[in-house]
Amino acid sequence: MAKTIRIEHVFKVFGDTPERALALASEGWSKQDIVAQTGQSIGVFDASFTIEAGEIFVVMGLSGSGKSTLVRLLNRLIEPTAGRILVDGQNINDFNDARLREFRRRDISMVFQSFALLPHLTVLDNTAFGLELAGVDKPTRLAQARAALAQVGLEIWAKAYPDELSGGMQQRVGLARALAADPAILLMDEAFSALDPIIRTDMQDELLRLQQEKRRTIVFISHDLDEAMRIGDRIAIMKDGQVVQVGTPEEILRRPADDYVRNFIRGVDAAAVFKAGDIARKTQVEVSEAPTRGCRPALKRLQDQDRDWGYVVGLDHQYLGTVSGDSLRAALHGHEGPLGLAHAFVPGIAPVPAATPIHELIGLVAQISAPLPVVTDQGKLLGTISKNTLLKFLDRSTDAEGRPLPSTTPTAAEAAA
Amino acid sequence: MADTANDPWSSASAAAPDAANPWATDTAATSTPANPYAAAPPPEGSDAWVTGEAASSFIEAPASAGEPGFALHQLWDGSLPVQDWINQGLDWAVAHLRPFFLAVRGPVDSLLGGVEAAMQYPPTLVMIGLLSLLAWQLAGGALAVATLLSLLVIAMLGIWPDAMVTLSLVLTSLAFCVLIGLPLGILLARSDRVQRMVRPVLDAMQTTPAFVYLVPVVMLFGIGNVPGVIVTIIFALPPLVRLTNLGIRQVRPDLVEAAKAYGASPWQLLTKVQLPLAMPSIMAGVNQSLMLSLSMVVIASMIAVGGLGLMVLRGIGRLDMGLATVGGLGIVILAIILDRVTQTMGQPKRDQSLRWYMRGPVGLLWRARRPAAQPVAGAADPAAA
Numbered sequence: 083m084a085k086t087i088r089i090e091h092v093f094k095v096f097g098d099t100p101e102r103a104l105a106l107a108s109e110g111w112s113k114q115d116i117v118a119q120t121g122q123s124i125g126v127f128d129a130s131f132t133i134e135a136g137e138i139f140v141v142m143g144l145s146g147s148g149k150s151t152l153v154r155l156l157n158r159l160i161e162p163t164a165g166r167i168l169v170d171g172q173n174i175n176d177f178n179d180a181r182l183r184e185f186r187r188r189d190i191s192m193v194f195q196s197f198a199l200l201p202h203l204t205v206l207d208n209t210a211f212g213l214e215l216a217g218v219d220k221p222t223r224l225a226q227a228r229a230a231l232a233q234v235g236l237e238i239w240a241k242a243y244p245d246e247l248s249g250g251m252q253q254r255v256g257l258a259r260a261l262a263a264d265p266a267i268l269l270m271d272e273a274f275s276a277l278d279p280i281i282r283t284d285m286q287d288e289l290l291r292l293q294q295e296k297r298r299t300i301v302f303i304s305h306d307l308d309e310a311m312r313i314g315d316r317i318a319i320m321k322d323g324q325v326v327q328v329g330t331p332e333e334i335l336r337r338p339a340d341d342y343v344r345n346f347i348r349g350v351d352a353a354a355v356f357k358a359g360d361i362a363r364k365t366q367v368e369v370s371e372a373p374t375r376g377c378r379p380a381l382k383r384l385q386d387q388d389r390d391w392g393y394v395v396g397l398d399h400q401y402l403g404t405v406s407g408d409s410l411r412a413a414l415h416g417h418e419g420p421l422g423l424a425h426a427f428v429p430g431i432a433p434v435p436a437a438t439p440i441h442e443l444i445g446l447v448a449q450i451s452a453p454l455p456v457v458t459d460q461g462k463l464l465g466t467i468s469k470n471t472l473l474k475f476l477d478r479s480t481d482a483e484g485r486p487l488p489s490t491t492p493t494a495a496e497a498a499a
Numbered sequence: 500m501a502d503t504a505n506d507p508w509s510s511a512s513a514a515a516p517d518a519a520n521p522w523a524t525d526t527a528a529t530s531t532p533a534n535p536y537a538a539a540p541p542p543e544g545s546d547a548w549v550t551g552e553a554a555s556s557f558i559e560a561p562a563s564a565g566e567p568g569f570a571l572h573q574l575w576d577g578s579l580p581v582q583d584w585i586n587q588g589l590d591w592a593v594a595h596l597r598p599f600f601l602a603v604r605g606p607v608d609s610l611l612g613g614v615e616a617a618m619q620y621p622p623t624l625v626m627i628g629l630l631s632l633l634a635w636q637l638a639g640g641a642l643a644v645a646t647l648l649s650l651l652v653i654a655m656l657g658i659w660p661d662a663m664v665t666l667s668l669v670l671t672s673l674a675f676c677v678l679i680g681l682p683l684g685i686l687l688a689r690s691d692r693v694q695r696m697v698r699p700v701l702d703a704m705q706t707t708p709a710f711v712y713l714v715p716v717v718m719l720f721g722i723g724n725v726p727g728v729i730v731t732i733i734f735a736l737p738p739l740v741r742l743t744n745l746g747i748r749q750v751r752p753d754l755v756e757a758a759k760a761y762g763a764s765p766w767q768l769l770t771k772v773q774l775p776l777a778m779p780s781i782m783a784g785v786n787q788s789l790m791l792s793l794s795m796v797v798i799a800s801m802i803a804v805g806g807l808g809l810m811v812l813r814g815i816g817r818l819d820m821g822l823a824t825v826g827g828l829g830i831v832i833l834a835i836i837l838d839r840v841t842q843t844m845g846q847p848k849r850d851q852s853l854r855w856y857m858r859g860p861v862g863l864l865w866r867a868r869r870p871a872a873q874p875v876a877g878a879a880d881p882a883a884a
Contacts, residue, residue: 157760179764187762198757202775212761214771259761269760 084136084299085170085189085266087156092129092165094151094323097122100163113324125151127323129165133316136297138289140304140314142346148323149303153269156301157190158182169267187216191260195272197252199244199259206231206240209258216263223262230262231255233292250281254288261292270302274309286313307347311335311355319343331355358443359436361475362456362465367392369423371402376420381410391452393463394423401463403427404452433457436464440475447472593718600719607725610674614667615724623659627651634836636859638843645839649832658807658829665806666833668724668799669792672731676788680736681781684743685769694744701737709734709798717802727804731795738787746780747773782845789841793834807833 095103103122111119113127126148133139143149154160155167158174167174169189177185191212199208207214209230213223231237234254244252253273260268270289274282290313293300304310310317311331318328319342327339335355338344369380369392384392384407392410394402405426413426433455434446447454453466573579621629627650635643653662687694712733720726750773758772774781800808807829814823 159756159760183762183764185762186760192757192760194753194757196751196753198751198753200754200757200772200776211758211771215758215761215763215767 084297086135087133087267087299087301088166088168088171089132089155090130090166090168092126092152092155092167093163094125094148094155094160095122095163096125104164113322124148124323125160126155126162129320129323129325131318131325131328133299133301135299137315138293138300138302138313140302140310140317141320142304142307142310142317143320144305146322147320149305149320150271151323152320153192153271153301153303156267156269157186157192187212188263189265190267190269191263191265192269192271193253193256193260193273195275197244197249197256197276199252199255201244203243204240205236205242205244205247205255208244208255209240209262211259212263226264227258227262230258233261233295234258234288250277250285253277253285257285257288257292266298268298268300270300272303272305275305282309289313319346332360356440356475357436358434358438358440358454358456358467359458359464361440361471362436362467363471364465365468366453366466368463369394369405371396371423376422377405377410377414377426378420380405380423380426381407381414384410393455393466394427395463399462401433401455401457401461404431404455406452428452431455433461433463435459440472443467443472589715589718597719604720604725607671607675607728611667611671611724611728614671615664618663618667619660623654626659626663627654632860634840636861638840639859642839642843646836649836653829653832656825656829658810658825661806661810661826662829662833664724665793665796665808665830668728668731668796668804668806669789669833669837672728672735672792673785673789675728675732676736676739676792677785679732680739680784680788681743684740684781684784685747687740687744688747688773697740701740704733705737709795713798713802722803724804726802727799730799730802731792734795735788735791738791739781739784742780742784742787743777746777746784749780750776779845782841786838786841786845789837790834793830793837796830 093100093104093107097103097120099120100122103116103120103124106116106119107113107128113124116122117124129152141149141152151160155162156169156174158177162175169185174182174185199205200211203211206224206227210218210223210227213226218226228237228240231240234257236251236254236258239247239251239255244255247255253276256273274285277285286309289300302310302313314331316328316330317334319326319334319339321342327334327343329337332355334343335347338347367383367387367389369375369383371394380392380394384390390406392405394405396402403424405423406428409426409428413421431450431452431454434443434457436456436458438456443454447467447469453468453471455466456464458464618626627647630650631643631647634646653659683697687697709730713730716726716730716733720729754772754776755768758768763771796804796806796808797811798808800806800812807826810826811823811830814820814826
């Protein structure tokens with residue numbers, strides 16, 4: 083149902099002589115040189131990437147970076163100057179007018195930053211607008227529109243006019259209008275940018291919920307990186323019409339392609355994006371709970387390695403508990419013979435699931451003295467997070483691995499790379 | 500009658516080019532050439548000033564004109580015989596294109612005749628009632644009462660038949676203005692090039708003094724109500740075209756983009772988005788067209804158009820201020836009624852629960868007939884009367 087979009091070497095040149103700019107581009111000139119040489123304005127410069135079926139693909143960039151142009155190329159509101167755009171293998175630039183209208187009516191719909199609801203139509207008629215254009219008969223299209231309004235929770239407002247609704251509700255209508263024809267592709271052009279932060283978060287949740295109900299290919303334009311990180315399966319970062327980097331939110335945070343991206347992500351709340359599992363390290367002593375190895379060998383290992391804490395795992399690496407030198411000594415005090423490790427567990431240390439966002443860890447790490455054990459969904463020990471690790475991660479001058487970041491002025495080695 | 504009026508005129512001006520030829524070769528002549536022309540008695544009162552002007556150009560010209568035909572210096576020394584060219588062009592049009600113009604007369608004539616007959620056929624009080632009901636349907640109850648009272652005043656003034664002639668003239672002009680102006684305005688909104696070409700024409704139509712085209716219109720169409728309608732159309736058309744154009748261009752571009760993104764064809768874009776959203780502006784254009792039509796009524800009466808305008812003209816001619824004022828009052832009352840009704844129609848209506856046939860007098864009938872499960876009451880619409 084959902085469709086794949088392939089974008090291959092797409093250019094959009096605004097100006098009188100796009101051919102010249104394209105000729106220079108094919109000779110390998112850089113964008114800046116072409117702009118200086120021809121005076122043409124370049125909206126999109128050699129964009130190539132694939133949007134997978136059913137993912138939320140966020141196109142990020144500052145204003146003027148060409149992201150709105152790019153998304154309009156996907157439904158040909160703007161015609162590309164060169165390059166191919168394939169939707170499930172079909173080149174949409176080959177469509178004639180009738181086929182293009184058909185494509186827009188059935189397969190692709192759009193949500194606008196300004197909502198773009200028709201003021202002279204009711205909410206219901208606005209929602210049914212696309213179906214009306216497609217020539218769907220009235221009872222069917224009104225029924226479909228009501229269903230779409232129900233999906234966004236606005237069915238009681240069907241008879242109202244757009245200007246009687248709040249901004250958030252208007253954009254829900256915009257979303258319902260886009261969903262009414264049940265398209266495979268949803269283009270969202272800064273759809274939530276005009277909304278205030280709380281409503282925006284609501285709408286993002288709404289979108290994620292709708293996406294769980296039925297997977298569509300969603301191309302989401304945004305200038306807000308937090309939003310992109312929150313809803314995007316993958317993100318493309320654009321600068322001056324060029325796609326600088328495409329990747330998952332994590333990839334972009336971990337390995338920014340260049341200084342532009344690095345500057346871009348500087349303000350991002352990485353703690354909201356990364357999970358406990360991302361920063362857990364296997365640096366602590368692990369001791370296996372086995373009949374032959376009790377407290378005494380465990381204490382000896384800790385003393386030999388000069389460590390304070392030991393993490394007890396079962397046979398299939400299941401996390402069982404945490405012991406410390408002190409707790410082991412206390413358990414062994416006045417005891418003869420082998421003693422199970424369970425007697426020496428330090429109370430109050432609960433493992434956290436790997437999917438816990440890092441900003442929720444700060445309190446937990448602060449409460450206990452031991453490094454925090456992190457477990458998988460199956461309860462296996464993944465590693466631990468010490469105060470040290472967490473602080474290094476939260477420090478913006480180091481990368482996610484805790485290594486110092488290179489300075490923002492590119493070195494010769496970096497430029498070569 | 501119109502033909503006989505024009506014949507002597509066209510033959511008189513046909514002589515003009517002949518007169519020009521001997522004159523152009525005659526380099527020595529400075530004071531004599533105009534004499535035979537000026538001495539000829541003007542064939543008709545209305546022509547006197549035209550021939551007089553033509554004669555004056557002859558008097559001025561010789562000082563500089565030395566060689567035959569067109570000379571370059573004529574471009575700047577003011578001796579270019581533009582007036583002659585216009586007169587000759589018009590003569591040619593009168594001689595050769597009259598059948599065409601008389602054919603154009605046909606549809607205007609029949610529509611005007613029909614409207615006028617319909618307006619004048621019912622007895623005065625019946626017509627007042629029907630028009631008030633129409634105002635109720637189109638613009639609501641309060642305005643209907645005002646219409647009723649205003650029309651009663653017109654009837655009281657004893658100018659009802661004249662008012663109906665004027666009203667039918669104005670409504671016929673409006674019908675043609677909408678017929679021509681709406682598509683033209685849409686065309687202008689679609690293309691910047693067309694707009695650049697047509698706008699000066701619209702400027703000319705609006706600013707050229709009506710007397711300038713009154714004469715050629717009479718020469719081409721004769722006199723009477725039909726050329727009156729045509730003169731009125733020339734004057735009243737531009738605001739409708741302009742405001743239609745403006746209204747469509749002012750539709751928010753993101754709405755147009757949204758409609759396109761949802762697969763609207765150009766026709767769907769026009770009918771479902773642009774025209775509905777431009778409607779207040781278009782109705783303002785209709786309103787302006789109506790007002791300008793009414794302001795043309797007096798001028799049009801100079802070419803034998805009947806109605807209130809003729810009353811005013813006659814009153815002025817006889818220095819009968821009472822007659823002129825009564826006619827003027829009638830025009831003002833009609834203008835105010837038409838203005839208010841069209842303005843109210845221009846306001847977007849929100850109340851979706853009430854369709855047009857559920858409102859006003861038709862709504863009453865509709866509700867009365869509701870149990871019969873035949874809701875459409877088109878036959879009872881006063882507009883059909």
